[in-house]
Amino acid sequence: MPISIASWNINSIRLRQNSVRKFLKTANPDILCLQETKCIDELLPLSVFEKLGYQYAASRGQKSYNGVLTLSKREIKKTSFLDMCGKGDARHVCIELMDGLKIHNFYIPAGGDIPDTKLNEKFNHKINFIEELKEKIFSHQQKKTVILGDFNIAPLPDDVWSHKALLNVVSHTEQETTLLRELMEKGKWVDVFRKHFPSGKLYSWWSYRARDWKISNRGRRLDHIWASPDLAKKSKECKIYSNIRGWDRPSDHVPILSVF
DNA sequence: ATGGTAGGTCTCCTA
Numbered sequence: 325m326p327i328s329i330a331s332w333n334i335n336s337i338r339l340r341q342n343s344v345r346k347f348l349k350t351a352n353p354d355i356l357c358l359q360e361t362k363c364i365d366e367l368l369p370l371s372v373f374e375k376l377g378y379q380y381a382a383s384r385g386q387k388s389y390n391g392v393l394t395l396s397k398r399e400i401k402k403t404s405f406l407d408m409c410g411k412g413d414a415r416h417v418c419i420e421l422m423d424g425l426k427i428h429n430f431y432i433p434a435g436g437d438i439p440d441t442k443l444n445e446k447f448n449h450k451i452n453f454i455e456e457l458k459e460k461i462f463s464h465q466q467k468k469t470v471i472l473g474d475f476n477i478a479p480l481p482d483d484v485w486s487h488k489a490l491l492n493v494v495s496h497t498e499q500e501t502t503l504l505r506e507l508m509e510k511g512k513w514v515d516v517f518r519k520h521f522p523s524g525k526l527y528s529w530w531s532y533r534a535r536d537w538k539i540s541n542r543g544r545r546l547d548h549i550w551a552s553p554d555l556a557k558k559s560k561e562c563k564i565y566s567n568i569r570g571w572d573r574p575s576d577h578v579p580i581l582s583v584f
Numbered sequence: 585a586t587g588g589t590a591g592g593t594c595t596c597c598t599a
Contacts, residue, residue: 532589
């Protein structure tokens with residue numbers, strides 16, 4: 325039985341609960357992983373999603389900042405959390421389904437403006453976060469596992485509107501893209517979007533600061549779905565819902581979806 | 585090279 329899994333940085337779940345409903349109705353994924361919910365667990369509008377068939381949820385909420393939430397139509401056997409860098413940030417939640425499939429929902433730090441670990445503590449945090457994933461969490465190859473979310477890194481030249489213009493911009497520096505590639509290679513993770521679309525521009529985020537996001541089209545692919553090799557073989561389809569960036573009061577990220 | 589917008593709020597911090 326196929327399973328469809330989506331990821332979306334929603335930038336406030338309470339402000340955009342109607343957008344989430346609309347997306348769930350049209351795309352109908354089995355699982356939706358949200359990032360930047362900016363909401364404590366007690367205030368999540370979960371009943372709204374229950375009515376649409378998402379009876380199971382796993383959340384790590386936080387007031388004002390971060391926050392991850394995974395909605396599921398399928399029963400969740402186990403939920404776990406990682407406290408990356410020991411900061412207590414709500415940036416990860418993992419669910420395990422009845423068949424043993426594990427889905428890690430991550431919100432990797434954005435990293436601030438200056439791409440220098442000595443001058444910018446936020447960039448240092450981002451680098452340490454990914455180092456920790458590489459050295460401790462995913463240091464060995466895994467099976468039946470999906471890692472997804474807002475990674476805040478556009479790894480390939482075709483993941484940004486201008487490779488040259490963004491080489492010194494946080495999200496596309498060589499330090500970040502090299503580290504992400506090392507993490508990927510260490511666990512033999514497969515970027516399922518690039519499996520289906522090996523070349524050509526792909527974006528999942530467009531800045532709020534453009535006069536017209538569609539006309540300027542200065543996007544970046546910051547959101548990713550990675551699968552362990554056994555699962556990646558069964559990857560059937562990948563979609564980016566770019567049109568959602570044009571909805572009323574949109575998030576700056578759009579949903580991405582994979583079918584296995 | 586610069587400055588542009590959005591969300592939640594500890595009216596500033598984060599993205």
